[in-house]
Amino acid sequence: MARRRHAQPHFDVPPALPADEAASLAYEHDKDLSTHAFKEGEHPLVRIEHLNKTFDDNQVLKDVNLNVWREEIVVVLGPSGSGKSTMLRCINMLETPTAGHILIEDDEITGTTKANLNEHRKRIGMVFQNFNLFPHLSAKENVMVGQTKVLKRSKAEAEAEAVKQLTAVGLADRMDFMPSQLSGGQQQRVAIARAVAMHPDVILFDEPTSALDPELVRGVLDVMRDLALNSGMTMIVVTHEMGFARDVADRVVFMEGGVVVEEGTPEQVFDHPQNERTRAFLGNITD
């Protein structure tokens, strides 16, 4: 008896653009929308082209196009259900796009083999809303496991890196604690250290403070701010923290209903929103 499959909607999307053409188009598109310091002939680090995603009948992403440049901080805002988390999870293929292309340094990772995908994932860090620390490993081991098992770094090297990153997030005295013995904020800082220790090209933050008690949010944001301003790390941050977006972002992307409604520098988006929906959303948030 054949299992009834849900009919997958079919999207006709053009093939990914050639690298140079894409780069020049992206530059033209983004140069006035980001405070990023563009360099001559630079190619975007992450290219999202015609990204579509449906869950059953629900189309969550509708032809999303976005470029992220190396060392750029992109903050994605939008109401719940706007598809911003799904877009982020598509970038490292935790969700498989229904159609469209994800390219990292002009390498397409959509439709690639599993082994290839894991190679790409090494270069894409992720921080989850619910931390997702490995509960059977101490804070230090959490930061070490990816380094030793995936990057094949020596134990000593991994440990030195873990100590360095945990110290950077202010957990030098909590290295041997198990995740369950740490507060939510501390756990999220360990998760950030775990992502950073892999020396990825880009780190994806999926609502990193949404699951935290309000008084613990500040510590995590401080760490992210520090990372953004002082490390040169490329970051794509999905968040509801307007203050963080305004202070730290090179570019703010506002999404609603599965499309990018508006993007621009924090000043453009927050102070002079062009789109009615953006204005309504920011008005609701700031009231």
Next chain:
Amino acid sequence: MNARETSRVTRLRAAGPGATAKARVKRYALLVCAFALGVIGLLAVVAPTPAQALTVSSTTARPNEDGGDHVIGGLPTRLTWEGRVEAGEELESITLTMPEGGTFEGSSTRVTVLDGLNRQDVAAVATPDGTTLAIVFDEPIPEDSLVRLEVTGVAFPNADGDYVIEGTYENQLGEQVLPSSPAISVIANTPVQGLVNWLDQQPWVEAWNSNPFLSMFFKPQILVSSFAALFPGWLVCLAIVLVAYPFAILFGLCFAFMKMSRFIVVRAIAVTYINILRGTPLFLQIYIAFFGLPMLGIQINVYILGCAVMAINSSAYLAEIFRAGIQSIPVGQYEAAASLGMGHMRTMISIILPQTVRRVLPTVTSDFITSYKDTSLLSSVGVMELMMYAKNMTAITGNITPYMTAAIFYLIVTLPLIKAITVVERRIARSESGQGPRPKGGELTEEDLQLDLAQDALAQAAHAEADEPAALEPAYLPLAREGA
């Protein structure tokens, strides 16, 4: 031997003249054979000694080991000595001699004399004296009589060895040397037996045993001796379950993964295996394996087969335990591992299985306890394990105490494990709620948390005042990028 031949001859004669000539020839042949056999038998026993000699037909000692079948030296036992008075001989007295270290002292002797199948009344006086026992018959025992001496309360030397009873006897011709008896195998007294003997003499033990319940279920002497006697059975139980269980874990893991397979055929195989084994009694599975395989002509050592059946049975339960354990790991763990670039195998080995082990440890331990107890079912097919030993000893002693001892042997293993499960479960519950013990820095108390919060609040206030982002020291130096 002679008595039997005589009776056969009688029977043959009784067949009488009605028989045919052919039958007669046959009977004659048989008669000759019987006679020849008789002569050979006679020669065999008589040959080494001169004619007209008493022969010793058997000598035995009654086992005096509690729950065992050994003759223990130094402890009272009953010696049964049998001899035959040969043709032309008249037995007047016998003197038995015990090997050095043994004693007849304090023994009492019963004399039985059989002439054919008829018991003869014979009066005799037995005089024990150290290693010798002199028995003088009031009247001489006539030829062809069987003399049986049952000497109660004798003791063999308290050392391992094969001992023979020697001695002398007097017939109408004077004193003769008694042929040596068959050897009697004796073991030295064991500490256990020593303890049993000591218990035998304690008034409180006697008082204890005067209660029929206590005496039937908890007789101290049998408790002590059964501990020693059941010990090998306990080791067999442990060996079976300890050999079987690693295989059960391995198979269980295999079938757990098979049941989670993407391929329906693989899943179907696993589901069938698991459901059939979980849906039928272990007892039945044991019978099928132990009676079915030999009927196919496949002979497997019972211990190995026992291990195999236990392993296969347990693997079905473990498969379900592992599957449930693996599926209880939140999807976020897979995502976090994937985000680090781990492949499926690596994720399983480094992330999922270690967490699964912690989660399923109590359940697996419960299953181990069940398996360990269920080895008792193997006694029904002749595996010499704890239950079998207990059954045998109860049959010998007619007392339930060996079963109680078996219960203690089972509990020695199960009680600590049950306790361990409780401890582990509590520890897991505590660690999952974040109240487990903390490494260095001691306990993180409510105060620490308040301190953390206060620091957070201070930082917040500082930010608000300064109205500028990140007053932090730059902890991040630009990261060294590979290939950049």
